[in-house]
Amino acid sequence: MYIAQGLSQEELAAIGMLAEECNAYEQLDLKLNWVSLQARPKNEINDFLYYEQGKLVGYLPIFCFNAQEAEVSGMVAPDWRRRGIFTTLLEAARKECQRRQLPSLLFIVENQSASGQAFVAALKPQYDHSEYKMAFRSPQPPALSASSPLQFRQAGVDDRAILQSITAAAFAIPEEEVDWYSTRMLNDDRRTFYVASIDDVAVGKIDVFNSTHDAYIAGVGVLPQYQKRGYGRQILIYALHEILKSGQKNIVLEVAVENEHALGLYTSCGFTQLSRYDYYRLTI
Numbered sequence: 146m147y148i149a150q151g152l153s154q155e156e157l158a159a160i161g162m163l164a165e166e167c168n169a170y171e172q173l174d175l176k177l178n179w180v181s182l183q184a185r186p187k188n189e190i191n192d193f194l195y196y197e198q199g200k201l202v203g204y205l206p207i208f209c210f211n212a213q214e215a216e217v218s219g220m221v222a223p224d225w226r227r228r229g230i231f232t233t234l235l236e237a238a239r240k241e242c243q244r245r246q247l248p249s250l251l252f253i254v255e256n257q258s259a260s261g262q263a264f265v266a267a268l269k270p271q272y273d274h275s276e277y278k279m280a281f282r283s284p285q286p287p288a289l290s291a292s293s294p295l296q297f298r299q300a301g302v303d304d305r306a307i308l309q310s311i312t313a314a315a316f317a318i319p320e321e322e323v324d325w326y327s328t329r330m331l332n333d334d335r336r337t338f339y340v341a342s343i344d345d346v347a348v349g350k351i352d353v354f355n356s357t358h359d360a361y362i363a364g365v366g367v368l369p370q371y372q373k374r375g376y377g378r379q380i381l382i383y384a385l386h387e388i389l390k391s392g393q394k395n396i397v398l399e400v401a402v403e404n405e406h407a408l409g410l411y412t413s414c415g416f417t418q419l420s421r422y423d424y425y426r427l428t429i
Contacts, residue, residue, distance in 0.1 A: 146233055147194045148241075151187040156194065159201040167220040171260065174278065174420045176218050176253050178208055179356035180335050190241050193234045197225060205234035207242065207250075210325050214426070215242045218253045231264065239429055249428050256421040270425035274401060277408070278422065281396035283415025286385035293379050300338040300350070302331045307340060307347045315349075315366030339387070341367075341380050349376055351384045359395035360388045365407075381414055 149156065160182065164175055185191055195203030205219035217238060221230050242250060252270060254261040300308060305326045313320035330336055335356065341349040349367040353360055362384060367376045388396055400407045402421065 146237060147196060148190055148237060149185075149192040149194060150190055151185045152182060152192055156192075156201075157182060159194075160204055163201050163204055163220060163222060166222055170223045171258055173255050173258055175220055175255060175258075176278070176422055177206070178361075179358045180354035180361060181208055182206065183356055184333055184335060186329070193237050195221075195230050195234055203230040203234055205231065205238055207238050209245070209247065211322060212247070212324060213322070214249045214251045215245075215247050216251045216253055226260065243429055247429070249426050252425040252427065254423050254425065256423050262423075265425045268425075268427060270427035273424040273426045274403075275421055275423045276399040276401055277418050278397060278399050278420040279411050279416040280419050281385065281415050282417045286382050286389070286415055287413075289382055289386070290375070290379055293376075294343045295341045295349070295376060295379050295383075296343070297339055297341055297380075297383050300331070300340045302328055304338070304340060304347075305331060308338060308350055311340075311347060311350045311366050311368060312364060314368050315372075337387075339380070339384060341376065341383070343371070349380050351380050353384055353388060355391075355393065359397050360391075360393045362388075362396065362398040378410055378414065381410065385414065 152160070160177070164177055167173065168175055182192075191207050191209075193205045194201055202222040202225040203220070205217065208216040210216065215238075217235070219231060219234060239250065251273060252265050252268075254265050256262075256275070308326045309320055309323045312318065312323045331338065335354060337353040337355065339351050339353070340347050348371040350364065351362065351366075352364040353362055362381070365377055365381055367380070385396065397419075398411065398416065399422070400411060
């Protein structure tokens with residue numbers, strides 16, 4: 146087993162090949178956060194790789210977006226399963242998370258993955274929630290409303306407090322827990338953040354993460370006092386136009402399965418459901 150601090154281009158390529166093999170074997174769409182994988186810091190341990198005969202046959206990444214948990218996904222080549230490889234990788238990841246004093250692991254398992262569901266069943270974690278992965282499949286996004294009062298701009302490091310406060314208010318999260326808008330993230334060319342304002346008052350935001358594979362939309366948020374006015378839809382449409390202008394055609398997002406309002410919004414803007422991911426929490 147190899148524990149990596151940052152990922153080389155060769156390692157990223159090997160991870161991509163392993164993902165293709167596993168996806169083809171079970172007809173899946175394993176969740177790998179390519180934006181994060183392509184920008185791993187060199188001073189952190191986040192990736193656990195298992196090689197046999199010079200070939201990558203097992204891989205487990207952790208993603209720490211806050212101080213409360215580490216998201217975990219992973220895969221083992223079909224011909225190398227049932228040999229304890231994933232258990233070995235998970236134990237190493239668990240020790241690293243304990244070293245960081247992270248209280249829990251959040252496993253991401255595709256709903257249709259028989260092997261993944263069997264593994265978490267054996268662990269007996271607590272079911273947390275589920276999300277749909279959706280992809281933009283319309284020839285063009287809807288047009289922006291000419292009567293909308295919203296003005297858009299790209300956010301930067303100086304807008305950290307604005308992004309944090311809107312996120313906290315829009316999603317009912319304590320503001321001190323919205324700790325992922327770091328200087329490194331806000332300066333990362335792969336990540337774009339937009340703020341929507343009315344009369345110079347920031348009322349909404351959206352995050353876009355760009356990788357070689359796709360553009361991932363997240364965090365469409367509007368301050369509570371400005372909700373139910375169609376502003377979230379206009380913010381999403383603006384982001385879609387900006388992404389398409391950049392040349393990226395593959396646009397994806399994720400949404401909680403019980404969030405019927407958001408599901409309706411995304412569908413009306415041209416998104417189609419691709420996969421469902423179940424999240425399971427294990428206290429460590």
